[in-house]
Amino acid sequence: MDNTFVEFRDLRKSYGALEVLHGINLAIGKHAFVVLVGPSGCGKSTLLRMIAGLEAITAGTISIDGRVVNRIHAKDRGIAMVFQSYALYPHMTVRENLSFSLEMAKTPKDVMVARIERAAGILHLDPLLDRFPAQLSGGQRQRVAMGRALVREPALFLFDEPLSNLDAKLRVEMRAEIKALHQRLQSTTIYVTHDQVEAMTMADLVVVMNDGRIEQSGRPLELYDHPATLFVAEFLGSPA
Numbered sequence: 001m002d003n004t005f006v007e008f009r010d011l012r013k014s015y016g017a018l019e020v021l022h023g024i025n026l027a028i029g030k031h032a033f034v035v036l037v038g039p040s041g042c043g044k045s046t047l048l049r050m051i052a053g054l055e056a057i058t059a060g061t062i063s064i065d066g067r068v069v070n071r072i073h074a075k076d077r078g079i080a081m082v083f084q085s086y087a088l089y090p091h092m093t094v095r096e097n098l099s100f101s102l103e104m105a106k107t108p109k110d111v112m113v114a115r116i117e118r119a120a121g122i123l124h125l126d127p128l129l130d131r132f133p134a135q136l137s138g139g140q141r142q143r144v145a146m147g148r149a150l151v152r153e154p155a156l157f158l159f160d161e162p163l164s165n166l167d168a169k170l171r172v173e174m175r176a177e178i179k180a181l182h183q184r185l186q187s188t189t190i191y192v193t194h195d196q197v198e199a200m201t202m203a204d205l206v207v208v209m210n211d212g213r214i215e216q217s218g219r220p221l222e223l224y225d226h227p228a229t230l231f232v233a234e235f236l237g238s239p240a
């Protein structure tokens with residue numbers, strides 16, 4: 001692939017003597033929306049945290065935009081991450097929650113104001129900017145959490161099961177919002193979920209993981225129609 005933006009080469013992770021990622025190889029194209037899917041405990045969050053620089057790399061390499069980032073500090077990787085438990089700062093308004101990381105990064109005031117305005121517009125947060133987190137619904141809080149990532153205008157967006165605390169109806173709505181956001185920003189996105197439906201409906205590229213390995217990667221329908229292993233067939237519910 002000549003437009004590769006993120007690449008893993010024989011990436012491994014051990015906690016003590018226990019290896020939990022066993023040699024991950026994958027290339028992700030620029031602007032792609034990639035979904036990492038697999039059962040709980042298969043290593044999705046570990047992989048995502050390694051990309052973000054929140055977890056040490058045991059062996060192998062991660063490259064982002066052509067440069068090996070193993071030794072690059074988290075804050076210099078051009079990444080923003082949205083977690084499942086989107087802890088907002090309870091004593092800050094929505095606007096303050098959005099500006100906090102930019103202030104830490106000493107972003108000039110006018111740039112900060114412009115970015116918050118843009119993120120608020122995209123995520124429909126304008127009427128909420130002066131509220132506190134306790135005055136928001138679950139979906140609104142998740143939008144603020146996305147806004148906090150968005151204001152940093154990352155080249156690479158990481159999502160770790162961002163919708164699993166929301167009810168079913170909201171989950172479906174938010175899937176569409178996240179996709180619309182991606183279409184608009186064209187940031188390369190890696191989205192982790194254990195939900196097959198989420199993977200099949202949202203991904204350009206689905207990567208099925210099992211027990212610290214990639215079982216198969218490909219377009220959703222490719223995987224569904226031509227599962228390479230019994231695990232993939234069963235996990236995606238392909239016809240026998």
Ligand code: ADP
Nearest residue numbers: 015016020038039040041042043044045046047
């Ligand atoms: P997933 O996100 O797919 O549910 P994780 O990446 O959280 O999976 O976990 C992968 C494996 O690594 C699991 O066996 C888990 O118990 C183990 N693990 C994760 N974090 C740690 C840690 N900090 N210390 C020890 N083991 C861990």
Ligand code: MG
Nearest residue numbers: 044045046160
């Ligand atoms: Mg996880």
